[in-house]
Amino acid sequence: MLTSLSIKNYALIDQLNVNFNDGFSIITGETGAGKSILLGGLSLILGKRADLSSLKDSSVKCVIEAVFNISNYHLKDFFEAEDLDYDEQTIIRREILPSGKSRAFVNDSPVNLSSLQLLGERLIDIHSQHQTLALTTDTFQFQVIDALANNDSNLQKYTSELKSYKTLKKELKSLLEFQAEAIKEHDYNSFLLNELLEAQLVDGELEALEEEYESLNNVESIKDNLGEAYQLLTDEQIGAISTLTALKSTLQKLSSFGSKYEDLYNRVNSSLIELDDVYREVDVLKDDLEADPNRLEIVDSKLRLLHNLMQKHVVESVSELINIKEQLEQKVAVTENLDEDIQHKEREINAKSEALDKLAKTIHDNRFKVLPELKAQLESILSGLGMPNAQFSIEVRLKDEYLSNGKDELSFLFSANKGGNYNELKKAASGGELSRIMLAIKSVLAKYIQLPTIMFDEIDTGVSGEISNKMGDIMREMSKTMQVFSITHLPQVAAKGHTHYKVYKEDINEVTHSNLVQLNHDERIVEIAQMLGGVEMSSSAIAHAKELLN
Structure with missing residues (x-):
């Protein structure tokens, strides 16, 4: 989980130091107050390419540092493979120099951006429109099914066997x-x-x-x-x-x-x-x-x-x-x-093929068993999110070809309307529907695997108060097993958080600065009341805010 974030000389931020808790954290603020700046800073920590224009003062370097508690993430093998020092309290630091050069460090060891991106994927999942589109890919859909099917160990064995199989095929080709x-x-x-x-x-x-x-x-x-x-x-x-x-x-x-x-x-x-x-x-x-x-x-x-x-x-x-x-x-x-060598190699390939077929069948059977459960959970969650007629048609069919994750061909189809035709997600669901489907899938995944910290960026945009209330419940439920952030404009969602942060702008000496602070209980009441009724808070807005918080 993300435990602290420090930002110096980035965009509208002079100096920012903030600590985060586990559970469900809310981030609110007026449009343009700097929430996107916060996300931009985190993106640099996750390996995004740096831009010299991001420096608030172009004569001073920008430093962004984040501390993560990774004790439950099982990343020792990753750190060893990347030749990095492992520490349960891992510090990632990114520096942008006035010259335009960028440097990245993990526990004070220099790393390249590709390694930082690989690590970042395991630490924070920033939900965005691009990430929502990943929902429409076979790769992501298989990951969801395999999480429910508990296929991790089988897939690891399959991947290892497939690598050996391809090596043997290459050796046979060379022999021939x-x-x-x-x-x-x-x-x-x-x-x-x-x-x-x-x-x-x-x-x-x-x-x-x-x-x-x-x-x-x-x-x-x-x-x-x-x-x-x-x-x-x-x-x-x-x-x-x-x-x-x-x-x-x-x-x-x-x-x-x-x-x-x-x-x-x-x-x-x-x-x-x-x-x-x-x-x-x-x-x-x-x-x-x-x-x-x-x-x-x-x-x-x-x-x-x-x-x-x-x-x-x-x-x-x-x-x-x-x-x-x-x-x-x-x-x-x-x-x-050579004839004898070729025959021996062919026997090895046949044996490896049999092992792969057996593993692929096990993976397929496990997937097939959980499809009704996945379908039922998703449809139930989406019904509560204002999509009562949402239906999925999910099938896996064994093929002859060895794929990277088995031999299955996946059909993951969706229909938003009763009596409607099933179609691919990217064709059958609108942007708002995809966001809700992604939330539903993430909430299901959170029950089965250890997900990284997730940050939902206005996933509740364009939904009604009752649906946003349900979305808030789902994110709060997810936070029982993982750290969840939600950037939101909706008071119903904001009231669900265990911790509430506010992004705001202020002018100092005719220079605009952005900042982020944690709100106490009374400050939360004021913030939620303003989200309900505007800056001029009415007594009813304050009462409503208290009611939401309670």
């Missing part, structure tokens, strides 16, 4: 599109993959094959050089082993004469051991080396295959070819497994 493209490439990818599979690629084999090719291709030259090396090692006259053996024998004779001679001996002995090992390996290589034209052809063919594949795929190593092979395997596998 991908499959169509993949099929075009599948044959070519399979051909490339088979080429690489047949090549039996092994990481590092290119270097080994090149080495083997050089050996096989130069076998005679290698054999000649190995034979010459063998001769140089083993020749009895000049062979390296014979010479090194003689050197070892000579140095052995010196090794007993000191460590430096012994060290020379040991070094030569190590060299002889190593040279002997070289000799044995040369001997083996020489004997094992043979020309192998068949193997040379095989190696040459494999090398040419590898080089051709690397050139074809524009890479420089076998390991890169192996990576490409693995990528092709994935593409081909994905394409071949």
